[in-house]
Amino acid sequence: MTYQEFVNKYNGVGTDYDGVAGVQCVDLIKLYLNKVFGLNPGAWGNAYEYYANWTAYTTELQKNFNRIANTPDFIPIKGDIMVWNTNVGGGYGHVAICTGEGDTSYFYSYEQNSNGHNEPMMKIRHNYTNVYGVLRAKDQSKITGSGGGSGTTPLTMGTLWVDNDIYIFNQNLKIYSSTSMSTQVGTVNKGEQRKFVSFVIKNSNTFGKMQDGNYIIVSNGGNITVNxxxxxxxxxxxxxxxxxxxxxxxxxxxxxxxxxxxxxxxxxxxxxxxxxxxxxxxxxx
Missing domain, CATH: 2.30.30.40 (SH3 Domains)
Structure with missing residues (x-):
């Protein structure tokens, strides 16, 4: 069963997977682990322990998932198991399945017992307050249904910088007549678009050459200045x-x-x- 098949079948349904305490948030995660990943979760503790007590479940969770902490620039992807700390859920924490929708300020997830009244599986919007982080499946084919593969043989080679492609600037920048940056000939504003016909690497900078022959820094010391x-x-x-x-x-x-x-x-x-x-x-x- 893929992630989407799981959602289609169980969204709106309340599941008491382990027969303890009714419909709880951890019941949905146990069902998800069983149906999508073929695991057989046992008495794995409260919701927060799926992240905080990671080492207790070495043979199951550590074998099949990576643990990724919540940071200011973190955004969960579809299928991630999100875990909250003990500041929520009356000290038990909370756990849910991410949809892949959101940004650094919010995300959506599927969950049970969302308000502590044995609610069935439903889609909820959250911010990142009290979030520990996520458990992310090592085999993403379980999420996408696309099949496995080691990724050891590339189909083609490529980079971020593609000739004759259009890029959008994420900050205000200077335009130079050459890569020496001795002469400024203009500026671009955040949100503007430019097409680059070629790219030049000089020192720690990557320059994009525009159709008029002028240059803009697209990567400065590893920080990318365009989307x-x-x-x-x-x-x-x-x-x-x-x-x-x-x-x-x-x-x-x-x-x-x-x-x-x-x-x-x-x-x-x-x-x-x-x-x-x-x-x-x-x-x-």
Whole structure:
């Protein structure tokens, strides 16, 4: 059963998976883990413990999920299991299944017992107050239904910077006549669009060359100054804590996933929506 099949079948239904205390938030998560991931959850404690007592469930949760903390630039993706701390739920915490909708200020999730009265599964909007973070499935095919794959062989190579593509600026910038930046010839404002015919790397800057021959910095010391998007171009791509193949894996993304990148470091780029770095050899611009 995929994520969407699960939602279609159980949305609006109240489930008491373990037969204890009626319809609780953890019952929905146990049902989700069973139906979508083939796990058999037992007496795994209260809602907050799914995140706080992570080491207690090594053989099940740690084997199949990565734990990702809530940070100011974090955005959950579809299928993530969101966990709240003991400041909610009368000290028991809360837990829900993210829909993938939202930004850094809000998100939507499916959950049970949303108001403490045994409510059935329903879609709720939240902010990030008292959120620990999420558990993210290592095998995202369980969410997308797209099949597995190791992601070890790229279909094609690509980067963030694509000739003759249009980019939107996320800040005000100067326009220079050359990459030496000795002569300023204009400015662009946040929200403006420009097409770049080619790109030049000089020192720690990446310059975009426009059709009129002038240049704008599109990446300054690793901070991207335009809204740069890329699409995952392999079956499953690892998301890493830092820009290195030796860094810890904090999640995965599947083929066709479109991501916004906000930082780069040589052959790597950072996507806030998945909370980590991705190798650009597997990203198509």
């Amino acid at each position: 740069a998007y890329g699409t995952v171009n392999c079956d499953v791509l690892n998301v890493r804590k830092s820009s290195s193949t030796s860094s810890a894996i904090v999640g995965t993304v599947s083929y066709g996933t479109k991501l916004l990148f906000t930082k780069e470091n040589k052959d790597w780029a950072y996507a806030p929506s998945v909370g980590g770095w991705l190798y650009l050899g597997y990203i198509k611009g």
